[in-house]
Amino acid sequence: MAVYVIAGRAGKDPYRKTRLGKYADKAQARVELIYAMRGKTVTQAAKDVINDNYGKGAVRELLLSFCRYDAKKVQAEVNRLLQPAGHTNTDTKFRIHMEHFCRKDESAYGACTALLQYAPDGSVAKCVLIDTAMDKTANVVIEDLKAQGVKQIDALFISHAHGDHYGGLTKVANAFPVKWLYLPDPTELDKYQKSYGDSLRRQARKVKNFRWYKQGDAAVIGEIKFRCLYAPKAKDLREHDPHHYVNNMSPFNYFECGSFVWHTAGDAQNPANNLFVSYAKKEGISIKCHGLEFHWHTDGNATNDELMQATRPRICGSNYHHPGWHSGRKGPKKKAEAVGAVCYATADDGHIEIDIAGRKVTVTTTKSGRHDNYTI
16 A cells, blocks of 8 residues: 555545545555665665565565665575574674573563674674563563663564563563564464464554564564574364463574574474474474573473474573472473583573674573583
8 A cells, every 4th residue: 555655546635545544544654664765775675675674576676666776686685684694794792691580589480581782892782582571570671681781672572472471561662662573473373262362462552563473484683683484383283272272372483693593482382393393304494503492481391302303402591480490390401411402591590691702602690600611
């Protein structure tokens, strides 16, 4: 509709508003966004393409032409930005910061991980936040992000429709400008748990700019690259209850911080883990990673041997609240260690900070005082 307006086929006000009816304001906002995309560098235009600001197919080509870009050059830059990890500027430094919640109150829990890209002067250039944990932990999240030097959240990803992963969204969004909110497409979720799909829709209204992400989608935030590799389908899952089914609707996402690939999948459990591995094998996709954030509260079904063999991470992290995960919940830790991964848990180690500079990786913890170095 915005293209229709730009092409002059909707006329001028007040006729335009009458003709567009209830869509007039949305179309005008889109027109203004399109005009704002003119005059950028080819790299900035490519990032806009990856973030779906230009749409797809013929619409994309039309808008790129309107914004005075060479579509072939922009596509070449898109391909460069989305090339595999290991080809980025090795001087760029990143940090993966896993939040520690159960300091005084073990009922305050959830999942929340920040991916930070640093500028040459040491300030935070970009911040990507994965989940916000529950409302009760929001102040801890805000406090820690400020301590890290975060002033804006450039992209906030929600993994799935459970409150211990999105409950703190309102407070976090009030504390920091959130440039974009990404939520998993609720289409499959709606088939058996529409009320949970509706809860995601309510979250979407809390941030001005939001997108639904689904399998195959990608985005570039600064030099942090996002890919949604796999999203389970309702027909492939046997359980359709609010607990297991909603957990297993967590998409399997990869984030590339320079040369370091970080895998996260919310509260996915073994049925979804198996589907992910099978899908990757069928499609011939490599799902190896350097770091893996344990799924589903780091519980017994959080992972299995097949997932560990397929991903083969060097580092595994748990930012959930179970203090006894290494004793009463041995499964994930043992399976990870079987493929040579080193495991960290916020319940034991406090904040987990994974610093990346080129192929040098340093893991530092605030409570247990661990300081480990890796080369990837």
